[in-house]
Amino acid sequence: MSMQALIEWLYASWPSHLVNDYRWSWPIAESIHFFGLVLLTGTVGVFDLRLLGVAKGVRPADLHRLLRFGIAGFVLLVVTGLLFISGAPEQYFYNRAFHLKVIALTLTGLNVALFYGLEFRTVKALGPGDDAPRAAKIMAGVSLTLLVAVMLFGRMLTFFRPPY
């Protein structure tokens, strides 16, 4: 499927009509996107900060329980994000900030996979006051950096839009 065909297919889809045909659907989806951001960055951020030594009195396993709310936030972000893309695909596909955001999200996914593959068992067993292993700290630092980068590129989307 060529890029043009993909764009036309997306424009013809029902999510595209949902966000384009009703005056308030795009603003409401944006509001949900921001609340998803609050849930995701808050829960992931607190977990990463604990691994880096902030609020060390809490067991990482207790903070890890919050990640289900982070996942709920992520679902909100993905669903509304896909709505935006279907609503104006060429505004994203030809947008440098969007490309960078997708790269940062992919790196985040790899970092998450590495963390669960290599460090999660050790981290889960840590007690209050325990230091996280160095590798887990590095992954937490990478996670926070990518979180900040994804927000930066997301916020920059508006300013790198191709002309209509």
Place this chain on the structure above:
Amino acid sequence: MSFFIWLESTALSEWIRSSPSLWGFPFILYLHTLGLALIAGLSSAVALFIIAVPGPPRRPPLGGLFPLMWLGLSINALSGMLLLIAYPAKALTNPVFYLKLVAIVAAVGIVRWLERRFAGLPAATSPSTAAAALSRSTLPGAAPAAAGSAPDLRRAAWALLGLWLVATTTGRLLAYTHSILLASFAEFM
């Protein structure tokens, strides 16, 4: 209206509005999102901790997170002020903006209350010491800072989540609900 027109004509307001630099309006908007993640994100995580992590009473040693929340609030007060200087009439003539401010003030009040609660009582290192601390706090004549118990915290946590939902929603809707973009432009209408 004349105040808005004057403010819009200042060099700072004009620069934020019309500078082609990414360090102008785009970067200020980004800072506002970063601050949101710190104050609303981290405090929401603390609220979810109170609600969802078992083990009464919930007084987790999360005090270290609060300075970061206050950093986020400061970033947003500053970036919000700059956005207001760029488009004063846009926000200040919109009732939704005042709703957003009320939600933020109430949410920040709850965050401050949580910080004091966490700091005012001994950190719960085990359920037994936590239970002892709770029974002390419910005795007649206990210090006001130590009054209340877990249900208080849960109510505060739910209220905080609701207030952040209102603040982010109204904040986002400011882009769609204003009746005046620029006072200096509205004068010509």
